[in-house]
Amino acid sequence: MQCCSSPNATVCVVDATSSEDVSALYAPWLERRWHVVTCNKKVNSGNLEYYTRCMDATKNGGGKWFVEATIGAGLPIVSTLRTLVATGDEIESVQGIFSGTMSFLFNTWDGESAFSETVALAKAAGYTEPDPREDLNGLDVARKVVIAARECGVALSLDDVVVQSMVPSELASCSADEFLERYAENDAAMAQAAANASKKGCVLRFVGHVDVKARSASVRLVEFAKAHPFATLSGADNIFEIKTARYGPTGGSTPLIVRGPGAGAAVTAAGVFGDIVGLAKNLSLA
Amino acid sequence: MQCCSSPNATVCVVDATSSEDVSALYAPWLERRWHVVTCNKKVNSGNLEYYTRCMDATKNGGGKWFVEATIGAGLPIVSTLRTLVATGDEIESVQGIFSGTMSFLFNTWDGESAFSETVALAKAAGYTEPDPREDLNGLDVARKVVIAARECGVALSLDDVVVQSMVPSELASCSADEFLERYAENDAAMAQAAANASKKGCVLRFVGHVDVKARSASVRLVEFAKAHPFATLSGADNIFEIKTARYGPTGGSTPLIVRGPGAGAAVTAAGVFGDIVGLAKNLSLA
The missing domain is CATH 3.30.360.10 (Dihydrodipicolinate Reductase; domain 2)
Structure with missing residues (x-):
């Protein structure tokens, strides 16, 4: 993650895994204003306290958090x-x-x-x-x-x-x-x-x-x-x-x-990609 | 429209009419970077040349143009x-x-x-x-x-x-x-x-x-x-x-x-309101 450590860089992490090790990093990412796009269900259906910490981060000026593909894929x-x-x-x-x-x-x-x-x-x-x-x-x-x-x-x-x-x-x-x-x-x-x-x-x-x-x-x-x-x-x-x-x-x-x-590689990828496009629009990059 | 004529003002016009007189103003609005949210079908289903002028305006750095409620209401x-x-x-x-x-x-x-x-x-x-x-x-x-x-x-x-x-x-x-x-x-x-x-x-x-x-x-x-x-x-x-x-x-x-x-006042208003919220997110106002 060194390459993205400039405080002014716009960073979006795309988590296409189903790993808890990866999703355990959402909160620090969101808190440092990195955006997260994911189809990984682990945080959104997991420990409520950690989910709330992620939500608080995204609400309080942190990164944006897009989860369309966690349910119904695309x-x-x-x-x-x-x-x-x-x-x-x-x-x-x-x-x-x-x-x-x-x-x-x-x-x-x-x-x-x-x-x-x-x-x-x-x-x-x-x-x-x-x-x-x-x-x-x-x-x-x-x-x-x-x-x-x-x-x-x-x-x-x-x-x-x-x-x-x-x-x-x-x-x-x-x-x-x-x-x-x-x-x-x-x-x-x-x-x-x-x-x-x-x-x-x-x-x-x-x-x-x-x-x-x-x-x-x-x-x-x-x-x-x-x-x-x-x-x-x-x-x-x-x-x-x-x-x-x-x-x-x-x-x-x-x-x-x-x-x-609501499942499968193509439509799940579409859901993730749709969120990336949505984020780019939010950031006026598209 | 005088009150909104400051060049730096963020302006969103919401057209909840079905009037061609109103929709005839979309192109100049979009060209001066005013945003337009509408449930009025007249431009999106009307004269192709005028529609294209509006699309070009929104693509070329003009205002954003949201039309969710023109089809299927909300x-x-x-x-x-x-x-x-x-x-x-x-x-x-x-x-x-x-x-x-x-x-x-x-x-x-x-x-x-x-x-x-x-x-x-x-x-x-x-x-x-x-x-x-x-x-x-x-x-x-x-x-x-x-x-x-x-x-x-x-x-x-x-x-x-x-x-x-x-x-x-x-x-x-x-x-x-x-x-x-x-x-x-x-x-x-x-x-x-x-x-x-x-x-x-x-x-x-x-x-x-x-x-x-x-x-x-x-x-x-x-x-x-x-x-x-x-x-x-x-x-x-x-x-x-x-x-x-x-x-x-x-x-x-x-x-x-x-x-x-896909019709009715409540769900059409919801479609229009959803677009206004979407615009606000795009502008990082929400």
Whole structure:
């Protein structure tokens, strides 16, 4: 970092890692007026005290901090939430399908065949982590829920998110191979949940939810009517539904919805690059 | 304007009119480095030479020109298109339901009852202009199509948009009362179009479309499969589907979709206010 140590240099650090070692440097960077653009979720969903220190730095004349790609990759989620807050709208809730992997699983599974087979299929197609429990345990979604909550002004941490894991507790600590072999034990329970939903004309979706008014958040399996935007999703798309005083039933209207690919190298890079362009505009360099 | 004539003053003019007299002043304002924030569609969808003069002014060190609320009100459409363009994505097409009135009509009409009755119902509920032909003729949608096209770098004018009007030519110039009385003459043709769509498992939607590669644009009635995001719309929602090299079939993924209320005082004011906040950030005032 020696080369950038001139106090007058305009410096923007782009963190495209998922490293905690790198993100532990955000606060000192922001405090010395370096700008930070990141797709690394670790600070925005991590320790609240450290997050607050970074926020304070950026508010108190420090560097600017752009995090669009930490949720929904290049989709305009953080920027939309920030504009709603900045223009005095009251956000009531943010909910959606924040994980491409979980989206693919529930868009693909018919509710009748074995759910574990759909997981195996998704793993074979490269849609899951090498150990699919890293998707199925809901932690990735919970991180994004925390990021969304904080953008809405709700100071939550991961521990505050009520997570309904799709991994049975007895399979949480075995080897990945044993998990894949034994996950079929869970199929009957999943089929029953799907059948219960189907009786009501609904399908199951794995949903992250921030209730801004109640200052609470959850990640869980929810039933949605077949015509609901979450039910008609396809592929590995993400979808975000933002209900506010202006966009939602209490305002006599409907929510604001953004849908599209929310993961992958190209769209994540686009989200990061969009923030760099936004920073350059802020600095009147573009 | 005398009070703002100091050459060093930072001036932002907010045009919340739909007046051509006001918008005729954008170029001189931008040229003297005044910023312009507007929901007035007249310049962005009007005479191409004058639009180009405004764009040149803003590019060549003049004022900044923010137009988010000219299309989709407060929905993040212009900002998303600009970010896609700025980050080097190749936009292939922008299509959608850009008119709350036309959205309401086709989301409400069942395809079997008289279309003219749905129009009468929408007029009674205050969803249409006093003369519903101003919605049905597609001109409002065509203006938004021109705005979207220009944001994508396609220098179109209103005359270039192929518009399929929902007003039969023989009813184009009679009185509004006579139109409402005689519009039922058109019902058989509409019912036939809906029946043709229904046979293919489709519904009709009134869609604006910019084909960026072909540099062409249209406003017309299009058939969509019942599971398509356009077909599952409700109320008076707008929906925008943006296909790009990153977001779309050629990139092996799906389009970017934004949906929600795209008209009305609160969300239009929000779009304008969001631009003012964005300008303030650009000027490091916020």
